Amino acid sequence: MAVDSTAEGAASSAARVSTDGGVPANADSQGDSGQADPPVDSIVGTADDGIVRELGHDDFDPVGTLVLVLIYMAILIGMWVFMYFVEFLGRGLTVVG
Amino acid sequence: MATESGGSEFVDTFPDEAAIIKASFLIAFVSLGIGAFFGLIQALHRTNVLRVIDSADYYTLLTGHGVLLAIVFTIFFLCGVFHWAVARSLDRPAESALFSWAWVGLMTTGTVLATVAILGGLVPNLGMSADVLFTFYAPLQAHPIFYIGLAMFIVGTWLAGADWFLSYRAWRQDHPDERIPLQTFMVLTTMIMWYISTLGVAVSVVFFLIPWSLGLIESVNPLLTRTLFWYFGHPIVYFWLMPAYLLWYTVLPKLAGGRLFSDPLARVVFLLFLLLSTPVGIHHQYLDPGIAEGFKFIAMTNTMFLLLPSLLTAFTVVASVEHGARQRGGEGYLRWLGALPWRDPAFTGMALAGAMFAAGGFSGMINAGMNINYLIHNTLWVPGHFHLTVGTAVALTMMAGSYWLVPQVTGTKLYSRPIGLLQVIMWFVGMVFMSNAMHRAGLAGIPRRTAEPQYQNFEFLTPIGSIFELRVQIALGGTLLFLSVVLFLFNILLTSLGEESDRPVDSYLPEPLSGPEGSPRILDNLAMWTGIAAVLVVLAYTLPLAGIIQNGGGLFGGGLPVPATVSAGFDLVLTTVTSAFNTLWGVVA
Amino acid sequence: MEIHAYEKLWLALALVLIVGFIGTITYGAAGAGIDMIDDKGGTVDPATLDQHPKFGDPGIERNGENSYDVYVVARQFVFEPGTTEPLRVPAGSTVTFHVTAADVIHGFEVVGTNANTMAIPGQVAEFTVEFGEPGEYGMLCNEYCGSGHHVMEGKIVVMEQEAFDSWYEQQQAQGEAEN
Known part of the structure; x- marks a missing residue:
């Protein structure tokens, strides 16, 4: 358990996603009596029900994230240059002493 | 389990x-x-x-x-x-x-x-x-x-922190060799930051404002109490933000169907906040007389480096969400965004809050820039900024998080998921209207904190659009935001009155993709980090505070002199260090 | 500690961004010559402001060719000068403002410009700006100072040099007559 920072085991994680890439095995560990399996995403926090494949640490490169943050940085730099050199330095009555 | x-x-x-x-x-x-x-x-x-x-x-x-x-x-x-x-x-x-x-x-x-x-x-x-x-x-x-109510409130938060430290101490006795669980690590580092920073407001309120409001002392030194406020006033920003970060790091990945990308980096981020949150308060005082430019430059440098943990968070949290999208079948460079569970108000609310925080991060960078601060200081730009940060990144994350957390403590199912979804989207739309108009109004010179839209001696001018249009946007945005809160409170009230459920939410949290085991144990050495944080605070604040007391009429204003013995030795230190700063500043400039 | 290559790249870019921001600000200070409000204005006793040689009768003073000092007192809910009568300065002049507050903390903002400072009792905000063409600026208090905060405003009139000179001489003559 020393590796587990959220105090829940890796075993339970594996149990929640079927290994054949098919239907998630989420509801079967629940003790719900007389309740049908909820439809996908029906209650808060059930995104796991829609998992179709499990990606481990080595299978995942966050390339989409890299694209997003690079777009963000381009916006930041463009806006900064505009705000500093046009909006700010372009104004009258600047404090010079 | x-x-x-x-x-x-x-x-x-x-x-x-x-x-x-x-x-x-x-x-x-x-x-x-x-x-x-x-x-x-x-x-x-x-x-x-x-x-x-x-x-x-x-x-x-x-x-x-x-x-x-x-x-x-x-x-x-x-x-x-x-x-x-x-x-x-x-x-x-x-x-x-x-x-x-x-x-x-x-x-x-x-x-x-x-x-x-x-x-x-x-x-x-x-x-x-x-x-x-x-x-x-x-x-x-x-x-x-x-002031007394405020003091009681803050002492209450100190006791709350003590409560969590006592839990941790008891846990540590049973688990001498384990890493601190991530969520507890986040709570403890945040509380250490809070203890350090509330010291400023506690001194201000207990030693100056309460005696002064009771008539026990005649006056206060306005710049001193203002500086003590901002010593606390910027870290409180991170105190608001850290529960949102805790939810983004530990809950949002799960809500997206993924796992936290990196536990060690989350720890590094919280440590950076502990170290850098407090020695930056002077960036709220860039336009204050009585504080030397060198101290303002130091505060700015610290503030700019404080961007680092938030930029790292952007990557780590988005990557965790992307992991969820890929597990749910998402493909492509950006198409994976469509595979996210957008029907879940807890997920959507937090994701929109994060997007708004990215925009708020930009206006915060302008606020933090020492001289560009002239452009927007005390204008409506500033509330425009913090309605994106505390008003959305924090408030919307808290409301969205409530849809997942409240059912766990009431044992009842969320009353309405669609109303929740409508509510978080309404908040987002309302804030887009209100906040963008506030930013632009600030650039037109419209001040914050004023009751009247128009002055007698001049007209406000905006290069694009009109002042009327900005007012309409603010009024419309404010109305949508209020309606959003009404929907939220209604939904939560009916949730708490609902029938008990065996499984009100899916409360399981998956472990991180990259766990803490590979990270240096020194990250968990809270005593050491506390010490470094304290040293940074002493470095950033000793001289400005001493200067304010020395030059600005003593501790209580009104020209009370500092005792001569203190003042002589102190003068020497002050002159030496100020000239060192000035030299340094001269080199930099 | 393992960090993904993309995140390392992002970390490096973030650091470059931060250094770039600090560099821009430093350029503004050193290259564009923007000075900060700081402690050079010194301090003043707010309780005896009326007897102060400058703030006792605040206004504009010539201190050299094309160069002026302006003393402004902010108090609930007026600027002196500025509110009851406009603050007059000549076109094309260099003006050093000295702003302080008599009662509570105020703000001093020349609307639509970068001239913006806090006015704090006991402290003097000193800053210099250069005025160009003749015209008018609005000024307002941008720090909440009490229930009438929203009426605290004024006007700066930038006058043609000749018109200003005759107004200034008249002011000087009046001042001497009163003394």
């Missing part, structure tokens, strides 16, 4: 903690409702759309809006989240439920006292008011019970 046995939800495992959390959330949500109502009146009043109050009373409501939302709502919600996170991640109840109730009680009493003092301002001839706004700069003076 809570998730292994059916029906064993948080409320069943930790009934006492669930009760504390429910009480904290209740007070947070009542404050949210009142504060949001005041916000609506302000938005309509200052845009001249609907006027139901006198302009002089605007500031009473503005004080209530700031105190109830920025202090009471955020911090009571934080207490609920942190109490949940500590019990959950350590898998043990608090050491004493009585002690927990003590801090809830103390904070509540403080809240009631401060609120009574503020609302007293609406009653003529009562002789009680606190129209000093959330920043309570002296020499504006509030009724003593405002």
Whole structure:
């Protein structure tokens, strides 16, 4: 358990996603009596029900994230240059002493 | 393990903690409702759309809006989240439920006292008011019970922190060699930052403002109390933000169907906040006389480096969400965004809050830039900025998080998922209108904190659009935001009155993709990090504070001299270090 | 400690961004010559402001060719000068403002410009700006200072040199007559 920072085991994680890439095995560990399996995403926090494949640490490169943050940085730099050199330095009555 | 046995939800495992959390959330949500109502009146009043109050009373409501939302709502919600996170991640109840109730009680009493003092301002001839706004700069003076209430509230948060440290200490005795669980690590580092930073406001309130408001001392040094406020006033920003970060790091990946990308980096981020949150407060005082430029430059450098943990968070959290999208079948560079569970209000609310925070990050960078601060200082740009940060990144994350957390402590299912979804989207849209208009109005020179839209001597000009259009956007945005809060409170109220459910939410949290095991153990050495944080604070604040006391009329203003013996030796130190700073500044410039 | 290559790249870019921001600000200070409000204005006793040689009768003073000092007192809810009568300065002049507050903390903002400072009792905010063409600026208090905060405003009139000179001489003559 020393590796587990959220105090829940890796075993339970594996149990929640079927290994054949098919239907998630989420509801079967629940003790719900007389309740049908909820439809996908029906209650808060059930995104796991829609998992179709499990990606481990080595299978995942966050390339989409890299694209997003690079777009963000381009916006930041463009806006900064505009705000500093046009909006700010372009104004009258600047404090010079 | 809570998730292994059916029906064993948080409320069943930790009934006492669930009760504390429910009480904290209740007070947070009542404050949210009142504060949001005041916000609506302000938005309509200052845009001249609907006027139901006198302009002089605007500031009473503005004080209530700031105190109830920025202090009471955020911090009571934080207490609920942190109490949940500590019990959950350590898998043990608090050491004493009585002690927990003590801090809830103390904070509540403080809240009631401060609120009574503020609302007293609406009653003529009562002789009680606190129209000093959330920043309570002296020499504006509030009724003593405002300051006393505030002091009680802060002492209450100290006790709450003690509660979580006691839990940690007990857990440590049973688990001598384990890494601190991530959520507890986040709670503890945040609280250490809070202890360091509240020292400033405690000194200001207890030694200066309370005696002064009671008439025991004649005057205060306005620049000193203002500087002590901002010593606390910037870290409180991160105190609001850290529960949102805790939810983004530990809950949002799960809501997306993924896992946290990196546990060690999350720890690094929280440590950076612990180190850098406090020695930056002077960046709120860039345009204050009486503080040397060198100190302002140091505060700016620290502030700019404080961007680092937030930029790292952007990557780590988005990558965790992307992991969820890929697991749910998402493909492509950006198409994976469509594979996210957008129908879940908890996920969507947090994701929109994060997107807004990215925009707020930009306007914060402008605020932080020492000389560009002239452009926007005390204009409507500033509330435009913090309605994106505390008003959306924090508030919307808290509301969205509530859809997942509240059912865990009530044991009842969320009343309506579609209403929740509508609510978070309404908040987002309302804030897009209000905040973008506020930013642009600020660039036109329209000041913050004023009751009137127009002045006699001049007209405000905006290069694009019109001032009228900006006012309409602010009024419309404010109305949508208020309606969003009404929907939220309605949904939460009906949730708490609902029938008990065995599985109110899916409360399971997956482990991170990259766990803490590979990270250096020194990250968990809280004593060492506390020491470094304290040293940074001493370096950033000793000389500015000494200069303010020395030059600005002593501790209490009004020209009380500093004793000669202190002053002689001190002069020497001050001259030496200032000249060193000036030389350094000369080299840099 | 393992960090993904993309995140390392992002970390490096973030650091470059931060250094770039600090560099821009430093350029503004050193290259564009923007000075900060700081402690050079010194301090003043707010209780005896009326007897102060400058703030006792605040206004504009010539201190050299095309160079002036302006003393402004902010108090609930007026600027002196500025509110009851406009603050007059000549076109094309260099003006050093000295702003302080008599009662509570105020703000001093020349609307639509970068001239913006806090006015704190006991402290003097000193800053210099250069005025160009004749015209008018609005000024307002941008720090909440009490129930009448929203009426605290004024006007700066930038006058033609000749018109200013005759007005200034008249002021001087009046001042001497009163003394």
